[in-house]
Amino acid sequence: MASSGADLVVVLNCGSSSIKFAVYDSGVDPLPRKPLWNGKVQGIGGPAADFGESGVAPFAIALDAGEPYHAALALIRDRILARLAGRRVGVVAHRVVHGGSRYFEPVRVDAGVLDDLRGYIPLAPLHQPFALEAVAILLREYPRLPQVACFDTGFHHTLPKVEQILPLPYDAWERGLRRYGFHGLSYAYMxxxxxxxHGAIARGRTVVAHLGSGASLCAMQDLRSVATTMGFSALDGLMMGTRTGALDPGALLYLMEIEKLALDEVGQLLYHRSGLLGVSGLSPEPRVIVRHEDDQGETGERARIALALYVRRIVREIGALAAVLGGLDLLVFTAGVGEHNAFIRERVCRDLAFLGLELDDDANAAHAAVVSTAGSRVRVGVEPTNEEWVAALQARSAIMPA
Known part of the structure; x- marks a missing residue:
């Protein structure tokens, strides 16, 4: 259907050092999965920030050293305004990682909602404060512009209570300490x-592996979340680029009681200095680490053990989710590592051969949509995610219900 000249939907996906944006035409129904244009500012707060967007090669930018995040948002605002061509922005959608025990559906943000959401910053410190900072700036500069928060925790609202509750005294549950799950916009797209x-098979016993700088798995039955690896915070579950994933809490007690690390030091360790980066000493990126597996000495040994641990944690958790599901029909890899690192998929699938899973090496090398053989008892797929489209769809529905 051709555009009706209706308002545009702008999606902001804000992290600590980058802001991705995408612009969609709300006058097209159904909403196109490809944006009119999109872009990204990255390196915010660092020595070499750059900006790139559809049809424009990335170029270096200088951001105000005092308030680089504000400057990055202002740059995105100005680029969007320059390309409106007489159109109007009708709503801004924000990917907000944590909605806590109160917010599951997309919600229009006002000052009260913003204050509520700030209470969840400690649970997602790499993303929550930056998304909310963008909301606050726009509320101040454009108070009449509708803004909608779209929650990564929302998709997991279907988790049964046995998957949500933590083995703490029951009053912890009543205070909101529970397993929430994350990467929900990605799983909603899946x-x-x-x-x-994949047809009817997708409604069966499915595990989606969202493997990016942050990583989690989601077990789906009839396309609904029934179990996931991230829990109360975005630290749980799989080993990640710089995050630990699941960790014996006794190790934290040791670090604080015996090694005398302060709370903020422990936070830095868990979120920024661990995972692939911490074990390898090289990089949070598997594609960088794999180049050093054949190195001699400690460099090669640490590269090998980092990737082996990364794969082992994925395999172990897929096995656990398959047990919860009572078997496995479909395994899907998505996000940056899952979509683009064939060697990670190969190693994971090799270790899951006991499930009757057989990988097609040529299809896997080509990043095909289906990378398992015809005879594999488990189908294996590779599917690009599209969190921005889900957020745009949710925001449009929230302010323009059918």
């Missing part, structure tokens, strides 16, 4: 696209 790609 729930839409996987039946289109």
């Amino acid at each position: 729930a839409t696209v996987l039946p289109e790609r």
Whole structure:
């Protein structure tokens, strides 16, 4: 359907050092999965920030050293305004990582909602404060512009209570200490696209592996979340680029009681200095670490053990989710590592051969949509995620209900 000249939807996905944006035409129904244009500012707060967008090669930018995040948002605002061509922005959608025990559905943000969401910053410190800073700036500069928070925790609202509750005294549950799950916008997209790609099999016993700088798995039954690896915070579950994933809490007690690390030092360790980066000493990126596996000495040994641990944690958790599901019909890899690192997929699938899973090496090397053999008892897919489209769809529905 051709555009009606209706308002535009702008999606902001804000992290600590980058801001991604995408612009969609709300006058097209159904909403196109490809944006009119999109872009990204990265390196915010560092020595070499750059900006890139559709049709424009990335170029270096200078951001105000005092308030680089504000400057990056202002740059995005100005670039969008320059390309409106007489159109109007009708709503801004924000990916907000944590909605706590109160917010599951997309919600229009006002000052009260913003204050509520600030209470969840300690649970997602790499993302929550930056998304909310963008909301606050726009509320101040454009108070009449609708803004909608779209929650990464929302998709997991279908988790049964046995998957949500923590083995703490029961009053912890009543205070909101529970397993929430994350990467929900990505999994919501998978729930839409996987039946289109794989038909009825997608409604069976499915595990989606969202492997990026942050990483988690989601077990789906009938396209609904029934178990996931991230829990109360975005630290739980799989080993990640710089985050530990699941960790014996006794190790934290030791670090604080015996090694006398302060609370902020422990936070830095868990979020920024661990995972692939911490074990390898090289990089949070598997594609960088793998180049050093054949190195001699400690460098090679640490590269090998980092990747082996990364894969082992993924395999172990897929096995656990398969047990919860009572078997496995479909395994799907998505996000940056999952979509683009064939060697990670190969190693994970090799260790899951006991499930009857067989990988097609040529298809895997080509990043095909289906990378398992015809005879594999478990189908294995690779599917690009599209969190921005889900956020745009949710925001449009929130302010312009059918």
